[in-house]
Amino acid sequence: MPEGDALFRFARRVDGALAGKTIVRARAQGPGPVPQVERLIGVVCVGARSVGKNLLIEFANGLVLRGHLRMYGTWHVYRPGQAWRRAEREARLVLEVEDFVVVNFSAPVIELLESRALPSYPPLAGLGPDLLDDNFDPLEALRRFRDPLRADLTIGDAIMDQQVMAGVGNIWKHETLFRCGINPWRRVRHLDDDELLRIVATARDLLRASVGKPDGRGIARRPEMYVYLRSGQPCRRCGTRLVSARQGVDIRYTTWCPRCQPGEGEPASANSLVEP
Missing domain, CATH: 1.10.8.50 (Helicase, Ruva Protein; domain 3)
Structure with a gap:
């Protein structure tokens, strides 16, 4: 599963592609609930940021896209006409601006929310302090x-x-x-x-x-x-x-390491085989 540092890097690339630009095309597909991303067409993207293992893309009309990658999802950024590195059938979300195409592949969670709801939205409101936040406590x-x-x-x-x-x-x-x-x-x-x-x-x-x-x-x-x-x-x-x-x-x-990390309560099944 991509971790907080991976989501930070994804957000940095997505932000560089979309921030301050108008969405000219947007589409999403299942499996699972499909957000009405057509509501983003013609809207300026405010920016993208990571919150723990979540990626948030915010828009000037008060909407925000939330993506969670779980085990196999990923974010790619392409130039228009550039060949994708994964099959189109795996695309969950496609956002296009004049000079970039942002694609989410295989994320099980892609949803469209209102920005004002974020502070009380359970998947985000329950998170502990973000380790990559400069104001981490x-x-x-x-x-x-x-x-x-x-x-x-x-x-x-x-x-x-x-x-x-x-x-x-x-x-x-x-x-x-x-x-x-x-x-x-x-x-x-x-x-x-x-x-x-x-x-x-x-x-x-x-x-x-x-x-x-x-x-x-x-x-x-x-x-x-x-x-x-x-x-x-x-x-x-x-x-x-x-x-x-x-x-x-x-x-x-x-x-x-049994020597560098000594302790009690280790399982009897511990072994030195390479993990599958």
């Missing part, structure tokens, strides 16, 4: 981690809860916890505030660096992958063989 993220309903969650699950902080997915879960030396199977209640704040700060640094914003050390390039998709390979810090096990409601594999 780490103490608010800590407060949400400390919700009693999350006390018994593993940190590997809780860090991806978008109601705690928006933007972390499976990739940055792995890399954040490794850099913090935190075992992904530790329960939130067993982590002190300093450990949780270090997790928050590290996740934010990783996402910022990934999109070209300076992290806490002034580095602005995509970080190296230490553990993600590296089960069975030697740890790049200590040489210990990385292990993995299924975790979370979607039972995807989580990989960690």
